[in-house]
Amino acid sequence: MYQQLFDEAIGNTPPGLLDVDGLIRQQRQRRRGIRMGTLAGSAAVALAAGSLLWAAPDLHAQPAAPSPAAPAPVPPAADATALRLEAAARHALLTAAPGATIDPGSFEMLPSGQLRPGYAGTATFSVNGQPGRVSLTITKGQLLMSCGIPSDCQPVRGPRGETGALIASTRPGGDVIGCYLMLDRSAVDNTTVEINVTGVRSASGGTSNMPLTVDQVTRMAEDPDLRATA
Amino acid sequence: MKASEEADYREFVVSRYDALRRVAYLLCRDWHTADDLVSITLGKLYRHWHRGKDAHNLDAYVRAMLTRTWLDELRRPWRREVATESLPEAVQPAATPTDRVALLTLLGRLPPRQRAVVVLRHYCDLSVEETADLLGISVGAVKSQSARGLAALRLPAIRQYASQE
Numbered sequence: 001m002y003q004q005l006f007d008e009a010i011g012n013t014p015p016g017l018l019d020v021d022g023l024i025r026q027q028r029q030r031r032r033g034i035r036m037g038t039l040a041g042s043a044a045v046a047l048a049a050g051s052l053l054w055a056a057p058d059l060h061a062q063p064a065a066p067s068p069a070a071p072a073p074v075p076p077a078a079d080a081t082a083l084r085l086e087a088a089a090r091h092a093l094l095t096a097a098p099g100a101t102i103d104p105g106s107f108e109m110l111p112s113g114q115l116r117p118g119y120a121g122t123a124t125f126s127v128n129g130q131p132g133r134v135s136l137t138i139t140k141g142q143l144l145m146s147c148g149i150p151s152d153c154q155p156v157r158g159p160r161g162e163t164g165a166l167i168a169s170t171r172p173g174g175d176v177i178g179c180y181l182m183l184d185r186s187a188v189d190n191t192t193v194e195i196n197v198t199g200v201r202s203a204s205g206g207t208s209n210m211p212l213t214v215d216q217v218t219r220m221a222e223d224p225d226l227r228a229t230a
Numbered sequence: 231m232k233a234s235e236e237a238d239y240r241e242f243v244v245s246r247y248d249a250l251r252r253v254a255y256l257l258c259r260d261w262h263t264a265d266d267l268v269s270i271t272l273g274k275l276y277r278h279w280h281r282g283k284d285a286h287n288l289d290a291y292v293r294a295m296l297t298r299t300w301l302d303e304l305r306r307p308w309r310r311e312v313a314t315e316s317l318p319e320a321v322q323p324a325a326t327p328t329d330r331v332a333l334l335t336l337l338g339r340l341p342p343r344q345r346a347v348v349v350l351r352h353y354c355d356l357s358v359e360e361t362a363d364l365l366g367i368s369v370g371a372v373k374s375q376s377a378r379g380l381a382a383l384r385l386p387a388i389r390q391y392a393s394q395e
Contacts, residue, residue: 002352002353003352003353003355005333006256006333006349006352006353007252009333009334009337010252010255010256010334013248013251013252013255014261018243018247018265018268018269018272020240020243020244023243023269023272023273023276024236024239024240024276026273027273027276027277030277
């Protein structure tokens with residue numbers, strides 16, 4: 001009896017995201033790191049002890065000349081994948097919503113997640129004067145997802161065999177104020193795309209309706225340029 | 231871990247992932263935190279797979295791990311539950327909003343350990359002894375916490391359900 005009550009109370013389960021391969025990979029690395037750390041620690045202790053013995057007769061000798069300064073660190077080269085995905089994200093949004101205006105500084109793609117390595121970026125934009133915010137995550141590989149007990153969560157199927165889950169948030173009147181879409185394209189290009197779009201109320205008032213339609217969000221997620229590998 | 235053990239682990243994770251998320255959600259009532267808790271728990275499970283596999287009941291072992299992870303996380307300052315003045319924008323829920331919100335709100339008002347007892351006993355369907363064992367408390371404590379927790383939930387919410395059926 002109680003189990004059913006709680007299940008009803010939980011209601012719709014949003015799509016869960018778990019990269020099992022990533023989780024296993026991370027745990028393997030962690031284990032390897034611990035082993036290496038233990039070995040390195042033992043080696044360091046042995047080395048320190050050895051060097052003390054070696055240096056003992058020279059303890060009163062003059063200190064050695066300082067070593068030459070270390071070379072200045074070289075700034076990291078721009079992340080080519082991040083730049084590619086930034087351009088692809090802009091292109092995907094403008095293709096899905098041709099009249100959209102994207103604010104400067106948007107879609108700066110940064111590496112995201114350890115469990116789910118990928119790139120993520122956000123953008124603020126407007127369509128026909130209605131502002132909105134979009135966050136985009138491009139993950140390499142497949143994410144495990146489940147719609148749970150579906151009602152708000154709808155399964156999605158793309159033209160190239162992509163599968164996904166969509167949750168739209170609506171007001172009582174039916175206006176869509178935001179949506180979350182996860183599209184598993186791993187069978188096509190080894191990529192999973194997550195998009196979260198919400199409407200933003202402008203400073204001058206108005207509504208916070210989502211500036212894109214659900215179809216536009218879906219088209220954006222299906223854009224072939226939004227892929228994890230070049 | 232051997233390849234065959236990893237396959238077992240993977241199968242377990244895939245088959246139990248959704249159920250674990252729901253348990254985690256009942257405990258913390260936030261899907262993001264629930265996902266974090268499940269990820270942390272599954273990471274721990276990988277590291278202790280041998281111990282878990284040898285356990286009498288692997289499901290119960292993992293639920294215990296999840297519950298302890300949640301109780302541990304509650305002690306961290308950034309995880310403490312805080313009250314806010316403003317409510318988020320109204321979103322149309324799927325079904326029976328009053329009952330759902332009422333039950334979850336009441337559940338959220340229970341002290342953490344009492345909430346854990348109620349969830350393990352009455353959602354995960356564990357026995358009093360199993361719950362006591364998992365939480366490291368006495369059988370008597372489980373019985374009293376469970377009774378108090380149910381009393382707090384039952385009066386306003388569950389009766390409301392019953393009257394509608």
